[in-house]
Amino acid sequence: MRKDLVWLFAGILFFGLLYLLNWGVKAISTDLLVWIGAFLTLAILSFLYQDNAFYKFAEHLFVGVSAAYWMCMGFWNTLVPNxxxxxxxxIVKGVLPAIAEKPPEYWYIIPAALGIMFLxxxxxxxxxxxxxxxxxxxxTTTGLNLVRYLRSDFLGQIKSTLIPVIVVENGSLSVGGSxxxxxxxxGVLCGLIYFFFSKxxxxxxxxxxxxxxxILMITFGASFGYTVMARISLLVGRMRFLLGDWMGLLQ
Amino acid sequence: MIRFKIRLALILISASVLLLFGYISSPGQELEAPPEPLPAPPTNVVISDDPNDDGHTTIVSWQLSRDDGAGLNNVMAYEIFRSTSPEGEFLQVGVMGKGLDSYIDRGEKEKTRNGEPNPRYIGAGIDYYYKMRAKSTTGTYSEFSELVVGQAKNNWYHTGKTNIMIAVLIFSGLVIYFITAAKRGKELYVRPIAGIDAVDESIGRATEMGRPILFVLGTGTAADLATIAGYTILARVAKMTADYQTKVLVPVNEPVMLAVAQETVKSAYMEAGRPDMYDEQNIFYVTAMQFPFVAAVCGLMIREQTATNFYMGIFHAESLILAETGAITGAIQISGTDQLAQLPFFIAATDYTLIGEELYAASGYLSKEALLLGPVKAQDYAKVILLTLLGLAVITWSFGWGFFKSLISTIS
Incomplete structure (x- = not known):
């Protein structure tokens, strides 16, 4: 906890210094929600150093709020309309007037019973x-997923592999295409052999x-680079929030 | 005489100039274009059932208007109208370009929409009336074609998917054969999988260090195939932790997954003969939201100083965050997922990774149960058939023989 306090004081000192140096802090946000967002962002980012009281606070707040939010969402978006x-x-006339006029569908007693059984x-x-x-x-969900996976992953891959190994363009052999x-x-054939377990x-x-x-590793390498770039954009987004929306250093 | 002729010519020229001037200087007196003739309507409209559907589609076919590509050659499109009665209101259901002679009318499946009858609904066994007209390039319309009637039908069998049925039957036969063979005591070989071989070692390490084990089933749903494979590995891990008296922590992000994970661990402890060791509180729900869940799991790793971390199931953007945090704590990490975008992160940041199908095979490899080993072997033999067909198709097609290609194309 002593280290946490040191970090807290270091943070206060840092912003105090910015203020004293008059370095763009004049444009700092006066919106309370932005300040809360900035505090929580910094609290989560403080985990990069080590676990601390601020991170624990932000983590518990995040978990508690999200769990409650999902419970409400589940009630209003699933239980009530479905x-x-x-x-x-x-009974839902006040919240869902379009549905309130419909005749009741009593076969929904079956999922209700399953829900009670689950409880x-x-x-x-x-x-x-x-x-x-x-x-x-x-x-049931596995059975439904099985068909979806079969279509998207298995059959899709077969279809994409059905290509000629000798490509002829404008009457002559295309070396690059072939x-x-x-x-x-x-790549596909050798990849399938890697996933052969009986030998x-x-x-x-x-x-x-x-x-x-x-071939799989080369593919993963390319995918790694591609996804990292996407993650960097998320970091840029957070930095823009901190430096722009909050501190007003960015125009 | 000559003078008379000159005068006459001058008079005629003057009259002509005056007439011409009068024509030009009197706007609104343009010559009216003759009315454009209307295009002829399409003929012989026929309504038939789509042969391979669930009764919500009809096929409208017709003979082209005689002014489509010939005659006046002024047809631009055909408009198709449908109604449930000959006198009822007709709804325009489709427009097809010139030169086209059929239209697939894919109706909607909902009878009502917002409490009102859905005009776009098509149901099996109901008479639907159709009429058509041709539209010209200048926006005029032909007469309507004759009113025709037709029905959609429920089709029980998709004639284009016979090959799929044969493939499924072959695969099912292989599964049944290998399960039966395993039950009769035939030893079914499954090659060693590095990540699974490391399970025993990693649990032993956690026991020696006196630290708990963390098992994350991912952020998918309880019924995802990868999550189900994760339960099997969880059962194995839980059984070993019961033997070694080591704590296993299982944070989950879905209520159904919580129930299945609790049942899995409980059964494993009972199988190990240590039901007294089972603590339901160690398998707990965190939250359904992705990043709060990750924040909590990362905090758990640091605070509990878990010695071994398992990540088995569906993972998304959290994969690298979890794996990096685990690496910071010095834990042995074993991951497995079928999510292609996340595999690179697990490969880079964890000690062992079960790539895609290895995760599914691991369940059979670990349990050695006939019911799980049978499908693994059947899949392998299905792969042999597929590899052979695919290789043959690609090679023979390259040399202009398309039999195998068409055979596989109908399956896929």
Whole structure:
């Protein structure tokens, strides 16, 4: 805690110095919300040094507010329109007038029952009932996801690999096009061999597997650089907030 | 005589000049263009059912107007109208350009919208009336075509997907075969996976150091495939921690995931014969929001000084934040995800990474159960078939023989 206080005083000293030097601090924000945002941003960023009281405060505030926010969102965006309004529409007349006129749909009793079964986890006598609801939720969602994954990942990849390895353009062989397609096809085939688990990766099979993992690593390297650039833009956004919106150093 | 002729000529010229001047100087007396002839309507309009759908689509086909590409050659488009009764209000459902002779009328699936009947709805077994007209380049319209009627039908079988059905049947057959074989005691080989082999070592290290283990199931949902694979690895880790009497912490970001994780850990402790060691408080809900969840997990790592961190499931932008914080604490870190964008971060910042399908295979490898090993083996054999077909398709297509290409194209 002593270190935390040292940091607090260092922060106060820093801004005091800025003020004394009259270095652009005249334009510092007078909006209380901006000050709260700046304080919380600095509190979270202080984790870069080490865990401290400010970080703990910001973390707990962040977690508490978000948990409460999601609970309210879940109630008003899911339970009210998708369950309560379906079973007894007039009850939502004040908040969802368009739905209030609809006839009730009583088959929504089934998800309501599943929800109650799920809450039976809290009962010390019959927590096993919640497993039925769990099994239903996980089973059906997995089944639906399976089809989605099959379409987007598996079949999509096959389609993208169906390319000729000999490319002819304007009646003559395109060396660049053919090389590019060969790299794609060999990359996919070797990548698939790397993910073959029924055989030890030795000999020729091992070579193909190694080529597969090299290609994967090159892809990951490119993806790493690309994503880091996106993250840098997030940091730039925060810095703009601190230096611009808050301190007024940026025009 | 000559003088008379000259005078006559002058008179005629003067009259002509006057007439011409009068024509030019009297605006509004332009010559009216003759009315443009209207284009002929399309003919032989036919309504048929879309053969491979769930009863919400019809196909409208017609014979082109005789002024489309021939005759007056002034057709620009065709407008298609639909109604549920011959006398009812017709809704324009589509416009097709000149030269086109069919239109797929994809109706909406909701009967009502905001409490009112949805005019764009198409249902199976209902009569729909159609009429069409041609639009000319100058914006005039032909007469309407004859009124025709048709219905959409529910189709139980998609004729274009027979190959997929065969592929699914082959794969299902392989799964059943390998599960049965494993149950009969046949040993099914699965190659060692580095990240999984390190699990035992990392738990042992945590036990020696007297520090807890952290298991993060990601920020996906409870039913994501990667999260489900994560439960299997969690079960293995929990069983070992029960044996070694080491604490395992599982923060989660979804209520359903919380319930499944608690059940998984509880079952593992019971299987290990240590139900007394199970503490429900160690598997806890934090929040559903991504970054508050990450802030809490990072704080947990630092405060609890976890010796081993597992990240198994769906991860998003938080992957590097978690892995870097774990690295700062000096923990051994094992990660696994099928999220392509996050794998590079895990590879860079954790000690072992299960890449994509390795995560799924790990569940079978760890448990050695027939039900989990069977699908892993079946997938491998499906890959062999796929590799062969793909290789054949690419090579034969390059030399102009498209049989295998068309075979795979229909599957994908």
């Amino acid at each position: 369950l309560i309004a379906k079973l007894h529409p007039p 039976m986890r809290l009962s010390p006598k019959a927590p096993w009932i919640s497993r039925w609801a769990l099994a239903f939720i996980v089973g 090389f590019s397609n060969i790299v794609i096809v060999v 030890e990766h030795k000999g020729l099979f091992g070579v193909a597997s190694r080529v597969g993992i090299y």
